[in-house]
Structure formats: structure tokens, C-alpha cells
Amino acid sequence: MAELTRRTSGVRHGGRSAQVVDRVRAAVLAEITRLGFAGITIDGVAKAAGVNRTTIYRRWPTKAELLGAVAEPILAELGTDPATGSFRGDLLVLMRRLRDSAARPEGRLLSDAIRSSAAELQDLVTRASVRTLGPFERAAERAVARGEIGDAARAAVAAHLAFSGLVMWEQVRGAPAGDADCVLILETVLGPA
Amino acid sequence: MAELTRRTSGVRHGGRSAQVVDRVRAAVLAEITRLGFAGITIDGVAKAAGVNRTTIYRRWPTKAELLGAVAEPILAELGTDPATGSFRGDLLVLMRRLRDSAARPEGRLLSDAIRSSAAELQDLVTRASVRTLGPFERAAERAVARGEIGDAARAAVAAHLAFSGLVMWEQVRGAPAGDADCVLILETVLGPA
Amino acid sequence: MAELTRRTSGVRHGGRSAQVVDRVRAAVLAEITRLGFAGITIDGVAKAAGVNRTTIYRRWPTKAELLGAVAEPILAELGTDPATGSFRGDLLVLMRRLRDSAARPEGRLLSDAIRSSAAELQDLVTRASVRTLGPFERAAERAVARGEIGDAARAAVAAHLAFSGLVMWEQVRGAPAGDADCVLILETVLGPA
């Protein structure tokens, strides 16, 4: 998945190039807000960004790369590991972070992408899943290492359920998850505190 | 969502009409197997079915209706309530049923649809979600009514997690859920037996 | 070209059949007024007539036959020979008659058809041309027979010009021909009175 740099080798003209990148990024987010993840088109992004369509294709040859580049910052953010010292604490932090991100266009992009089954976005989907689920899984591993939970598979499933339950929440229940919902999920997969 | 009959009243030409419906249905499933849910096109279905494209449009004006019609049987199947007498038993049945269905093209259609965020499929998505999640939720309600679980919200979340965890399983973990996975999920959301 | 009777052999069921024929005929004229000659579709006529599309096809297998049937009365009217006793008088009568007819939908149908180059309407076009131009040509022949004009070819051309000039008048000049225009045409092709 492309990072937010040009694919062709060579010097980057700081000013102009960076401007293009920024405008395209902003345009993608605006389009997500306007039309939703599935409604994004290169044409639309180009127009919204005031940039030529070919310019986008040059920099991000596929839609997956474009979206991946836009999602990169939030992916990085969601990819970091918390360190509360307890599985319960880690999961709660991760869930709240994920929930909060879904309120932003980048987050919507991410969670819609994770659920998507489009072949053309396979790269993005996999990468986004791995990096977003990662901290959940590592929290589980730490819990096992710390002896909080004996059964590693059990810990992994708990992490998976917390993640999946949250990712599917709005799609299935029609409203974003609240703070209490996060706590409920947590107590359901880990038992009452 | 259309059932697998003509929208207008009265299918007359039992023979020919029924044949068309059957062939289109089969073609949709074949295309799902071949290209995946997101790869389905009316053109492709028409060709695979050996039927004219306009014939499909006449009967199912939107893609959501076409897919909904094809999904109807499995929706009906997954929409029935088990009656094992216990929440645990009900959930296990529901999960296994859902897991098994995912191995068939109709099931793949369904679970991919449920995760999809395509605007054009909103109808299908909602309907599929409601009908497939329904038995999970009703099982939770019965559990509450029976006094198995005191907290209704807690029961509902358990149902939601079992459902979501299963629907996202393959997408996120790369392989279909096994029997042991179902049990693990069950023990995670309801506690050990 | 079909007359306004059923093509299949057998008895005509006076009431119902006649009603259908009348309503279709009225619908064709209404559609000509609404959409113009080129805008006529069988679908549209059927809807406007409150008659099933297949009923129209049964009776008039081609569009040319349908239109021909509708045009028949006016064709008959325009096909009769005047007898003023002079070429000049005959032509004037014929021109005025043709001009007047163009104000009615049937007449518009006719003159648009005569100018049309649609292959599917070849039958109609030929028939309409022959029958409408006929009186002009016969008037020329009578003039020659009477000795009014010596040169038969010359007389025929005069008839042709009067006819063509009138048929093209509105199309080219943007407004229907007036009485004075008819006289001008007459004096142009036959010389001043």
C-alpha cells in the first residue's frame, strides 16, 4: 500500500507536490462524508481536489493505494499498543479509540474497508484488518504472557469479538456504539470486572 | 425485498417463467462463486444464465432485489428460531447454522451483503441483517424471559457478539470458523459451561 | 396497406372490434399531435388508446400498416379528382385541399410520411405519394388532352412542382402556406392568369 509519497523515483518538489497530496487527501475525506465509502470515484475526488485525474493515477495507481494512503495516518494511530497493564484496560482503550475513530471520515473509510469484500481492495482490506486488529491480538498475547488468562486461544477470541462486535455495531444496530456499549462488550467477553 | 416470484401478480407461464427464474438464480450463485459478491454484474448474470439482460431488469428492477430474491431461501432458513431450551444451546445452533451457510454461495452472498456498505444495496443489507440477526436476538429475549440471564442488555450484546464475531471471522482471520471456534465464541460470550 | 379492417379472415364482431379500431385511430392522431409523426410508437399508441399492445400488432402487423390505415380516409379524400374544367382551376383546388389537410393530424401524418425516407415505411411512403400526387398528375394529363398545354412533360413538371412546393413549404419556410402562397405557386408554374 502506497505511502503518501510519489511512486516514481526522483526529486519531490516540496511545494507543489505536497499541495497536490494534501488536496487529494482532503478531497477523499470530503467525498467519503458526502457519498460514503462505496460512493468514492477517482473522477469525483479529482474534481473535488481541483486536480487532474491523471495526476491521481500517477501517484496512486489503484484505488486501494489511494485509499490506503489516506487511511495511513489513522492506521498508524490505531496500530499502536496501549499499556494499561491489564487486558481489560487495554481492550477498553482500544475499543474506545476504535469507536472514536469511526466518527471521523478516516475512521469510516477504515471500518467500511475492513468489512468490504471488493476484490480490487483486497490489499487494503487485509492491511487494514491486520494493523487495526493487531493491537487487540497483542493485548491478548500480553495478557497470556502476564498470566492473566490461561488459554491463549480464549484470549484471542475475546480480542476478536471485541473488535468484530465494534466494527459491526453501527452497521447492524443502526447507531454508533456508546461508552456504555463498550463496557458491556468488555464485560461480555472478559466477564464482569 | 422480492421473493423469487414475479413482482407483478400471477406467473402464468409456469414452464418458461419458472425456467428463467431458476436459471438466473443458478447464474447468480455461479457468479458469486466465480467472482465473489462484489464482482456480480447484471451483464454477467444474464450471460451465465443464457437469458437476456432486459429480462432480468423486468423481473428484478434493482440489483438489491435480484440478490434479495436469490438470498430469500437462505434468509428464510436462517430466520427460524431454534428451541433447545437454553440460551447456550440456541446460540450454538444458530452459530453452527450460520457458519455452515457461509460455505454455500447463498451464504457467502448473505454475509458479504451484511457487511457491505454499498448505498444501492441498503435495502438488502438492512433486511438481511434484521432477519439473520433476529433469531440471535430472540434467543437472548427468551433467555431473559426464562430467567437464565438477568440483564437483558447483556444478553443482547452476547447475541450481537456471537453474530458479529462469526460474520467477520473469515474476513479477518482468513479461514472459515470451525466447530471449536464456535464453541470458543460461545464460552467467551456466555462464560464456561 | 391495410384498410381499417382486421387482417385475419372471418367474421368481424361489430361492436368490440369497431371500438378498438376507433380508439386506436384516435390515439394515433392524438400522438401525432403530441409528439409528431416521428415520435409515434406502438407502445404510446396502445397506452393512449387504452388497448393492449398485442391487439395493435394483431390487427396491423407493421407500423406502416397502422399508419396507412389511419391515413386511409384522408388519402381517399386527397385522391379524388377535381373537375373545374381547367388545369389552373384544378391545381388551385388540389393545392388548397392539400394545404388544408396539413392543418389536421391526418394531413400532417401524410405529408411527413411522404417526405420520410424510413425503410420500414417504404410501403406507406410510396402509396401515399402515388395517391396524393395522382390527382395532380391526372389534372396535367387532362390539360394536355384538352389542349391547354402542348407539352405533356411540361405539364407533369408543373404538377410536380405545385405538389412538392407545397409539401416542403412548412418544413422549409417555417409556416404553413397561406392562400396567397398557393396562388403565387400556381402563377409561377403556370404563368400569370
Added chain:
Amino acid sequence: MAELTRRTSGVRHGGRSAQVVDRVRAAVLAEITRLGFAGITIDGVAKAAGVNRTTIYRRWPTKAELLGAVAEPILAELGTDPATGSFRGDLLVLMRRLRDSAARPEGRLLSDAIRSSAAELQDLVTRASVRTLGPFERAAERAVARGEIGDAARAAVAAHLAFSGLVMWEQVRGAPAGDADCVLILETVLGPA
């Protein structure tokens, strides 16, 4: 009406673009020969030209523009004024020119278009009429200015008749106008030389 160049400013790719334009133009003429004016379809032209259908739509958004572009050269040719010094001479030149053009596909396109009553071609029809009839009318005006004819309306009608008579000739009489026919028309509308 579009000229035979791109609608947007500046054709850049002299080679490729020009080639496409040429091939489409040739294809239109070929299709006219093959199927007649009324039988022309964008699909057919695209196939005959070995060009994609959307390419045609991009360049000529409507059929009227496409046909207008193809007709442009002959329109330009038929739009020039002769200067024989006499009404009679001018008309004869104009008639022969028009008659000759009808032997070529472009000319057939033109005269069929002029007679057409299709709403979608209104632009083309008007433009073609105006530009083709124009020289006839201006010849009449010059005749009046020169004092050849006293009555301007009379001169205009003579021009109109010569034009209409010729345009309708083949449609009504079944064979193209010969040289002698042109002379006959001339003598009919202007009197013997």
C-alpha cells in the same frame, strides 16, 4: 452544428484524433450507402469505424451533431453563391449542383435530412435547409436587385419551387433528376428562355 473538429478547443493528437474523425466520417457515409439515412445508428457507425461508441459520443454528443459534422463539407459546397449574372443561369447551376450532390452519400444524407421530421434532428434540418436553400434565395434577391424580376415574392417562390421540386424529385418520381429535368423545372418556374 459541429464542424468536423473536436468540440472542445484544440485537437492535439493530430495523428490519432484526426484518424478517428476520418474513420467515423467514412463510416457514416458507408452506413448511409448501406442502410440509408434513417438506418444510421451510433452503434453501427462505431462498429464500421472500428471505434468505440463512447468515443463518438464524446466528440459528437447527439446524432444531429455527428451527421451535421459529416454533412458540413457538402453544406459548405452547396452554400456558395454562383455568379452567372442571370437568375436563370444561377438557378440552373444551383439545381445541377444539388442534383449532382444527391448522387454522393453526403448529398443523400443532406436531402434526406432536409425532408426529415425527426425531432432529434431539428437542429440539423433547420441548418441544412437554411444553408442549402440560401443560395437559391439569394439568387432570387439578386435577380430582383438587377431588375430581372419585378416581384420579389414571385422570385422567392420560383427559387423555393426549384429547390423543393428537386429535393422531392427522386422520392416522388423514383429516379434521380436528369439534366433535362432540371431544364424543365427551370423553364417551368421562370418561363421559357
Added chain:
DNA sequence: TTATAATCGAGACGGTACGTCACGTCTTAGT
């Protein structure tokens, strides 16, 4: 008065063409 044949309404289908949208690629000109 009832058969019976003609006719109609309704639904469906295959097919052609339409005009549009989005994709991804290429080339040339300009900055």
C-alpha cells in the same frame, strides 16, 4: 340457446439501440 370461433388483455421474452458513467491508459504541451 348454446357452442364455437374470433378476438382481446395480460404477461413474458429475446433483441437492438440508446445515452451515461467510471475505469485505467496514453500522449502531448506547458510550467
Added chain:
DNA sequence: ACTAAGACGTGACGTACCGTCTCGATTATAA
């Protein structure tokens, strides 16, 4: 070194008519 601009092929979309077919329901006349 990039970007803008224009063009193109390709595939899919959803719609409008065309002409044909079959079935079931009427209906008007002829037995």
C-alpha cells in the same frame, strides 16, 4: 520533474421500443 489537458478503449449501467409468443377470458354470431 511534474502537472494539465485531452483522448481513447472498455465494461457496465438502466431504459425504451420492437416484434413475437402463449395463456386465459370474453364475446358475438351461427348452429
